[in-house]
Amino acid sequence: MRLEPTITSVQNAWVKTIKRLHHSSNRQEQQKFLIEGSHLVEEAIATGWPLEAICFDSNWALNNQEMLAAIDKDATRRNVLLQPASEAILRRLSTTDSACSVIAVALQDKSIAFAPRELSLAIAVESLQDPGNLGALIRIAAAAGIGPIILSSDSVDSFNPKVLRSTAGQWFRGPPVVVDLISLLRSQRKKNVQILAASANGKSFWECDLTVPTIFLLGNEGAGLSSELRAEATDVIAIPMAKGVESLNVAVTGALLLFEAQRQRKTAPRSD
Numbered sequence: 001m002r003l004e005p006t007i008t009s010v011q012n013a014w015v016k017t018i019k020r021l022h023h024s025s026n027r028q029e030q031q032k033f034l035i036e037g038s039h040l041v042e043e044a045i046a047t048g049w050p051l052e053a054i055c056f057d058s059n060w061a062l063n064n065q066e067m068l069a070a071i072d073k074d075a076t077r078r079n080v081l082l083q084p085a086s087e088a089i090l091r092r093l094s095t096t097d098s099a100c101s102v103i104a105v106a107l108q109d110k111s112i113a114f115a116p117r118e119l120s121l122a123i124a125v126e127s128l129q130d131p132g133n134l135g136a137l138i139r140i141a142a143a144a145g146i147g148p149i150i151l152s153s154d155s156v157d158s159f160n161p162k163v164l165r166s167t168a169g170q171w172f173r174g175p176p177v178v179v180d181l182i183s184l185l186r187s188q189r190k191k192n193v194q195i196l197a198a199s200a201n202g203k204s205f206w207e208c209d210l211t212v213p214t215i216f217l218l219g220n221e222g223a224g225l226s227s228e229l230r231a232e233a234t235d236v237i238a239i240p241m242a243k244g245v246e247s248l249n250v251a252v253t254g255a256l257l258l259f260e261a262q263r264q265r266k267t268a269p270r271s272d
Contacts, residue, residue, distance in 0.1 A: 002072060003061075006084040010092050014083075018055070018105055022095050024157040027108070033159035035104040036094060038064075043169035044104060045071070053081035053105040057090055060101035081105075095161040108159060119193055120213050121261055123254050124150040124181055126229050127220035131156050134176065135166025136251035142170040144258040149176045150184065150215075185232040188215060195233045197225055198253055200246060202236035210261035211268045218250050 007015060020026040021034050032052060035044050038060070044051060045067070054071070061068065061084060071077050091099035123141065128134055134156055137149050151158065158176040185195050193213040196205070217233055219225035230236070239248060239256055248256075 002082060003068075004081060004083045006058075006086065007055075007089050008086045010089065012089075015085075015089055015092065018053075018093055018103075021105070022161075024160065027157065027159050031108045033106055033108060033164075034093070034095065034161055035106050035164060036096065036100045036102075036161060037165070038100075038102055039169055040164060040172075041102050041104045042067075043172050044106060047172040048076075049172050050107040050109050051077070051080050051104050052107060053083055054102065055083045055085050055090065055093065055104070056102040057085060057087050064102075096165075119147075119188060119191075119215065121146045121210075121258070121265075122150055122215045123218060123258065124152075124184070124215055125155065125218045125250065125254075126152045126181060126225055127223070128152075128155040128218075128250065130221055131160045131162035132166050133221065133249065133251050134158065134160075135163045135171075137254050138163075138167045138174060138176065139170050140251060140255045140258060142167075142174055144255075144262055146258065148174040150181070151176050151178050152181045153178050181229060182232060185215065185217070185229075188213075189232070189234065194235065196235055196237045196257075197230050197233035198257065199224065199230075199236050199238055202238040204240050205237040205257060205260060206240070208235070208237055210264045214261060216254065216257045216261075218254060221250055 021030065021032055027033050035041050041054065068082060071080055071082065087099065090101060090103060093103050094100050123137065125137070128151060134149070141147070141149050155178070156163065158178070164171050189195060193215055195215050195217055196208065197217040198219070217225065217229060239253060241248070
């Protein structure tokens with residue numbers, strides 16, 4: 001097996017380069033990101049996500065010899081660097097307080113493009129800022145069986161390690177896509193897709209026909225939707241809540257809307 005010599009020095013040039021991926025600006029510059037922990041690395045490998053390197057300690061290597069051997073024999077992954085490192089190096093590369101035994105360096109795959117030609121059900125979010133909320137929405141979208149979460153360009157970096165960790169591996173099966181939301185919404189309205197803007201004030205989402213092609217439009221955690229985006233909606237909807245409750249977490253809102261849409265679609269009378 002073609003393992004590199006074990007890295008033990010924190011002054012190693014490769015280690016310094018990889019550590020820069022902790023920051024969004026450097027992830028953008030290098031067009032790479034970090035995948036931390038066995039579960040996420042295994043999901044990346046299982047889904048065929050392009051990897052540049054896998055850095056691991058001796059214990060992880062001992063417990064994953066078959067996986068390393070399979071990578072070594074895989075013609076599509078022969079260029080993946082298999083890099084042993086000391087526990088101190090893994091701690092330095094980790095973005096968490098508790099170091100991982102394996103960290104992969106992955107490529108930001110530009111071949112993954114969003115094609116909204118036949119959009120049936122989706123969530124689009126403007127200016128989403130919290131990585132945990134994005135991660136939760138990705139898991140919710142996966143559970144509801146829809147396509148990727150759609151984000152405006154000023155949203156949280158979808159390659160943020162906190163986002164990946166909070167998705168429990170689902171990120172690799174439906175990574176978020178970043179688009180010009182106004183252009184997307186206008187193009188979808190021409191195709192008779194209804195755009196439903198979630199707000200504290202609007203008609204109950206229980207009254208909406210969600211069996212037709214629908215985009216749920218959600219806003220920033222604090223400010224909500226901008227007037228520009230709200231103007232693109234075909235209707236404004238709200239989730240009925242008890243008196244004194246002003247709002248719900250954006251991920252909770254997304255979950256309620258998506259699963260109501262799926263419920264309607266599964267219980268609607270068949271046209272045939």
